[in-house]
Amino acid sequence: MNAPVTLGEMVLNRNPSNYFAESESVSFAPSNVVDGVSFVPDPLLQWRLMSYDDTATHRHNSPNGYLLPVNAPIVPVNNNYRDGYMQPKIFEGESASSPDGIGGVMAASPQAALAVANETVSGQVGRFQPFNDPFIQARGFWFSMDQFAQQHTVDAYRFELGHVSNPNVTAKYISTILNPVNNCLARRVALGVGAPMPAIGTGSSVVPNMTFPSLYPLSMNVSLPVTGLVVAILTTSDDMPMATYKTLTSALSSQKALFEVVASHQGVLASGVPANESYITTSSVLFDAVIIVSGGFSMNTSIPLVQQEFVREAFGHGKPIGEVGSGFLSSLQLTGPGLFMNSDAGSVIDSVIGAMEMPGRFPQRNPLDDVKAICG
Numbered sequence: 001m002n003a004p005v006t007l008g009e010m011v012l013n014r015n016p017s018n019y020f021a022e023s024e025s026v027s028f029a030p031s032n033v034v035d036g037v038s039f040v041p042d043p044l045l046q047w048r049l050m051s052y053d054d055t056a057t058h059r060h061n062s063p064n065g066y067l068l069p070v071n072a073p074i075v076p077v078n079n080n081y082r083d084g085y086m087q088p089k090i091f092e093g094e095s096a097s098s099p100d101g102i103g104g105v106m107a108a109s110p111q112a113a114l115a116v117a118n119e120t121v122s123g124q125v126g127r128f129q130p131f132n133d134p135f136i137q138a139r140g141f142w143f144s145m146d147q148f149a150q151q152h153t154v155d156a157y158r159f160e161l162g163h164v165s166n167p168n169v170t171a172k173y174i175s176t177i178l179n180p181v182n183n184c185l186a187r188r189v190a191l192g193v194g195a196p197m198p199a200i201g202t203g204s205s206v207v208p209n210m211t212f213p214s215l216y217p218l219s220m221n222v223s224l225p226v227t228g229l230v231v232a233i234l235t236t237s238d239d240m241p242m243a244t245y246k247t248l249t250s251a252l253s254s255q256k257a258l259f260e261v262v263a264s265h266q267g268v269l270a271s272g273v274p275a276n277e278s279y280i281t282t283s284s285v286l287f288d289a290v291i292i293v294s295g296g297f298s299m300n301t302s303i304p305l306v307q308q309e310f311v312r313e314a315f316g317h318g319k320p321i322g323e324v325g326s327g328f329l330s331s332l333q334l335t336g337p338g339l340f341m342n343s344d345a346g347s348v349i350d351s352v353i354g355a356m357e358m359p360g361r362f363p364q365r366n367p368l369d370d371v372k373a374i375c376g
Contacts, residue, residue, distance in 0.1 A: 015228035027056035158192035179203030184375035232287040238270035279306040294325035320355035322348040338362035
């Protein structure tokens with residue numbers, strides 16, 4: 001397995017703050033390359049050069065989506081795009097595709113022209129297998145993950161393949177795609193979806209002689225800002241203290257985190273706290289963390305099913321959960337990392353914000369497969 005080659009660095013220093021202006025407007029076009037970078041001569045990847053750009057054009061109803069702030073580069077762009085819907089620039093000259101004399105296409109620089117002229121290619125033209133083992137990169141990625149990330153991957157395969165209606169398709173995918181990557185991976189996925197398990201020893205049991213830290217770790221060792229993350233503040237009654245509300249929201253606002261108060265109904269509660277959402281209008285999947293204000297909650301209190309489902313779902317997704325008070329989490333028998341219970345609201349919110357900064361999620365809560373029993 002060859003060592004990775006560093007081509008550059010992408011800095012992710014904040015979360016999107018507006019879904020429509022950022023997430024929904026972003027476009028990716030692999031056909032846009034800088035000098036010195038060309039394209040892989042693979043038919044599938046070649047097709048993506050057109051389709052990604054074409055898809056972005058349809059999404060924005062315009063070929064000028066590259067002018068949107070989330071897509072615009074930090075340096076001036078000189079291309080042949082001209083006019084069209086949503087084009088703010090006023091061009092001069094008669095045409096964008098005519099000789100230079102009337103303001104059209106600019107000639108390539110002498111340096112670029114020289115680079116093309118000096119390029120030589122030799123060898124036979126044909127279809128070649130680039131690696132003897134086409135699964136080497138997938139295998140290296142599998143072994144780069146810790147046991148929790150591997151379990152997360154297995155569960156993801158089980159979720160997707162579990163929706164395939166034709167069992168023959170499922171079995172073929174496991175035997176021809178997953179088993180060559182790793183025999184144990186294939187057996188674990190097969191067990192979860194009720195498909196035939198590849199025999200132990202078939203497929204690949206190769207362990208790469210060199211592995212690298214996962215590029216997508218579920219547990220990070222760096223602290224990230226919580227700007228733009230959203231916290232659900234759950235209240236078990238209409239008597240949520242205003243002082244508690246102010247303590248929680250002030251701390252979140254100081255970190256530029258967003259929050260919603262979720263109660264049995266929307267509107268102003270009996271204590272004067274405004275409830276933005278109810279259990280009918282929102283879901284735990286829309287939040288990055290949950291804080292429960294249980295107040296006078298006791299173990300004998302019957303928890304409404306919608307509240308139970310909201311918290312259990314957040315717990316299953318590994319999200320930080322805090323409780324101002326006691327009894328709610330313990331009554332649901334939820335234990336594990338990323339749970340913070342205290343009667344002091346300031347202590348709870350500080351712990352939750354710290355957990356959101358690092359690691360953000362707690363996959364250690366979820367059960368792990370008995371790998372030895374499954375894979376031998």
